[in-house]
Amino acid sequence: MPQFLNNAGQYLPILLDGVVITISLTMAALVISTLLGLVWALMRYSGIGPLVLISKTIVNTVRGIPILVQLFYIYFVLPELGIELTAFQAGAIGLGIAYSCYMAENFRAGLEAIDKGQIEAAQSIGMKWALMMRRVILPQALRTVLPPYGNTMIMLLKDTSQASVITVAELTMKGKLVASSTFDNMTVYTLVALLYLALSIPLILLAGYLERRFGTR
Amino acid sequence: MIRLENIHKRFGHVEVLKGIDAEVAHGEVVCLIGASGSGKSTLLRCINGLESHDQGQITVDGQKVDRKQSSIHDIRTAVTMVFQRFNLFPHRTALENVIEGPIYVRGEPRREAEEHGRALLDRMGLAAKADSYPAALSGGQQQRVAIARALAMRPKAILFDEPTSALDPELVGEVLAAMRDLANEGMTMLVVTHEMGFAREVGDRVLFMDGGLIVEEGPAERVLTDPQHDRTRDFLRRVLNR
Numbered sequence: 001m002p003q004f005l006n007n008a009g010q011y012l013p014i015l016l017d018g019v020v021i022t023i024s025l026t027m028a029a030l031v032i033s034t035l036l037g038l039v040w041a042l043m044r045y046s047g048i049g050p051l052v053l054i055s056k057t058i059v060n061t062v063r064g065i066p067i068l069v070q071l072f073y074i075y076f077v078l079p080e081l082g083i084e085l086t087a088f089q090a091g092a093i094g095l096g097i098a099y100s101c102y103m104a105e106n107f108r109a110g111l112e113a114i115d116k117g118q119i120e121a122a123q124s125i126g127m128k129w130a131l132m133m134r135r136v137i138l139p140q141a142l143r144t145v146l147p148p149y150g151n152t153m154i155m156l157l158k159d160t161s162q163a164s165v166i167t168v169a170e171l172t173m174k175g176k177l178v179a180s181s182t183f184d185n186m187t188v189y190t191l192v193a194l195l196y197l198a199l200s201i202p203l204i205l206l207a208g209y210l211e212r213r214f215g216t217r
Numbered sequence: 218m219i220r221l222e223n224i225h226k227r228f229g230h231v232e233v234l235k236g237i238d239a240e241v242a243h244g245e246v247v248c249l250i251g252a253s254g255s256g257k258s259t260l261l262r263c264i265n266g267l268e269s270h271d272q273g274q275i276t277v278d279g280q281k282v283d284r285k286q287s288s289i290h291d292i293r294t295a296v297t298m299v300f301q302r303f304n305l306f307p308h309r310t311a312l313e314n315v316i317e318g319p320i321y322v323r324g325e326p327r328r329e330a331e332e333h334g335r336a337l338l339d340r341m342g343l344a345a346k347a348d349s350y351p352a353a354l355s356g357g358q359q360q361r362v363a364i365a366r367a368l369a370m371r372p373k374a375i376l377f378d379e380p381t382s383a384l385d386p387e388l389v390g391e392v393l394a395a396m397r398d399l400a401n402e403g404m405t406m407l408v409v410t411h412e413m414g415f416a417r418e419v420g421d422r423v424l425f426m427d428g429g430l431i432v433e434e435g436p437a438e439r440v441l442t443d444p445q446h447d448r449t450r451d452f453l454r455r456v457l458n459r
């Protein structure tokens with residue numbers, strides 16, 4: 001045990017560098033996926049033929065391709081088309097797009113759970129679409145969406161580890177580097193696992209807080 | 218003020234409205250009666266464009282009702298609606314439900330809207346419930362909030378779509394009383410109802426619909442006590458002998 005703590009003390013600063021990247025990557029991908037997901041879900045909910053079709057096509061295409069492959073594509077194929085991205089940017093965009101589809105399905109479930117009578121009531125007092133969404137539909141959808149949203153956030157945090165394959169120096173990547181230079185696999189990967197767990201706890205608390213804040217009533 | 222000319226409406230292969238002509242004058246209370254599936258609610262929903270009609274023309278104060286034009290929003294604030302299942306916004310209090318339209322659609326200052334909203338709730342006998350959420354209100358109270366919400370838009374007319382059908386029997390009276398008061402104050406009302414007592418007492422005119430057509434119409438008292446048409450007679454016999 002003293003040996004473990006001693007080694008851990010040595011590796012931790014390096015791994016914490018990775019934690020910072022993991023957190024940044026999670027945040028960036030979370031923002032991108034939430035905004036895009038909202039766009040897909042609203043397009044689908046609008047009932048306007050072409051928008052529905054575009055949204056469905058995007059969601060089903062992206063959902064059907066492994067995240068790893070999407071990351072490779074963005075990082076290695078796009079430069080051939082003249083779009084150069086740093087590893088971090090490619091990771092954030094790739095995870096953001098991949099997760100926007102899960103987000104969209106969460107949001108859609110929330111939107112479709114709302115009684116059609118709410119739409120009619122909003123229309124019957126003269127509300128236009130945007131106002132109705134903002135004042136009537138989205139606030140109600142928020143409550144149903146929060147639990148799966150929290151779940152998706154935690155999945156996203158863990159999936160940032162996939163960005164290591166395109167050389168983003170996040171936690172898993174750092175762990176791999178330390179492990180391969182020290183051969184102390186046990187200590188390194190135990191630390192990495194514990195750090196992910198520690199990172200997910202604030203997210204669980206945040207999700208719980210949001211549910212209490214918006215979920216009641 | 219509301220004029221319907223030769224309204225046709227079909228859902229797929231089923232023609233639910235087969236050429237309706239009708240008119241509601243300013244200050245008039247018209248009750249629309251008939252069996253389930255006769256097209257009453259559909260007709261009502263065409264007037265504020267919640268449903269589109271396939272043929273014919275509906276005008277409100279001379280303005281054409283067309284779901285595809287932006288004027289539909291103005292028509293909906295001029296002719297508001299009270300629903301069978303209330304459809305209050307569950308995430309807002311009674312008062313917030315009432316002032317939502319005035320503030321966000323009509324652009325009234327919040328203070329003015331709240332003052333008016335509280336007065337309307339008071340008129341509905343719900344002054345004490347202004348800060349309650351719909352879930353904490355009885356069906357009758359919810360429907361009276363819904364009526365206050367419709368009134369808050371300062372409409373020219375209100376459409377009622379079976380406003381008491383979802384209520385427990387002992388709560389029907391309070392909603393009908395509120396509607397009777399409105400009628401007495403001169404509100405133009407078109408009411409789809411199964412409450413024949415209300416239709417007879419409050420209604421100026423009754424339209425009887427059957428199979429997507431208006432079969433009989435006339436002064437409420439006359440149609441309900443001395444119907445001329447066989448189908449009206451049949452319907453009334455079934456409804457009244459329940």
